[in-house]
Amino acid sequence: MMERVKYPIIQAPMAGGISNVSLARAVSKSGGLGFIAAGYKSVEVLEEEIVALQRENCLFGVNIFVPTQDVANEKEIESYKSKLRQNWQLKVSLPERLDDYLEEKIQLIKQYRVPFLSFTFGCPPEKMIKELQLNGSTVIITVTNGKEARIAQSLGANAICLQGLEAGGHRASFENKDPEHKKSLMELLIELKSYIHIPIIVAGGIMHGSQIQQYLQEGAEAVQLGTAFICCHESGANGVYKNALIQRKFSKTALTRAFTGRLARGLENDFIRQHNAMAPHAYPMVHYITQEIRKSAMANEDIQAMSLWAGEGFKEVRDLSAEELIKALVREAGLE
8 A cells, every 4th residue: 555655654634734735745755655634624725735745746645524513412512602701702603514525625636636545533435435546546544443444444445544542633533432442552453453454554642763663563554643743844833832842831631522522632731621521522513612712822822722732642742854754763663
């Protein structure tokens, strides 16, 4: 699956502007596989980014959200809004559609024959997977357990990306439920490789080449890193976010629904501590409810109210260019 990529290192598609064209280009030009994220992005902007990367004549991938909408408990949502209004001015603006324009984005993937395509929050229908493959795309499904991995394999995916609990950002689980287990990423890999016969990419808390070496030796086809790339010079993460990581302003991470209604791992700040217990299982509604709060916090450089997604290995983050980071990881993993 990764035959066309020099090194088995994938830069995770982080929505919200972190995984921009500059970062994806730099990673791919350095021998890894760069990804851009389609989530929360307009079709027009996604097309511009795809065209920009194709002009560079480099391999890249696009990540797409499989639309999910939880059955909202209006009472819980209103209660959460009331709690938030104690400290924040709420201005809730819902998009015209809540499917993240899936069909239009799939058409772009086909039109431009995007080399790699990954899905998060679910698995698309078998027919769609086959159409994308026949059109030239390698299809990767992000999974968090054996059940999801089996579904992806049975529907014909080229590979799975196995996300461990250690991973930063949103849990990629097909359903918005609490994890049924607390197995480490390595434990999951060892379990799944006994019955999953398509390539397995692993993701979750990977920050150093020695970890890459261990996962590859255990049977992973490639590794995917997200947090490790946040502080790269090309990353689209804002400076406040990068500084919070580089200057080690937080001591730990936490899984929370406080910002979006879906479990996601981020640096544990005041917002998470104050609101996590009552945040409803209501994605994407909670995402739009807190959107203005997050924007305001960013504008005011208030790290105690920002959604600072990060994996458990965040203390190992490095302030480097993407090329320098890839070189370091390759050297540490013995891939030279």
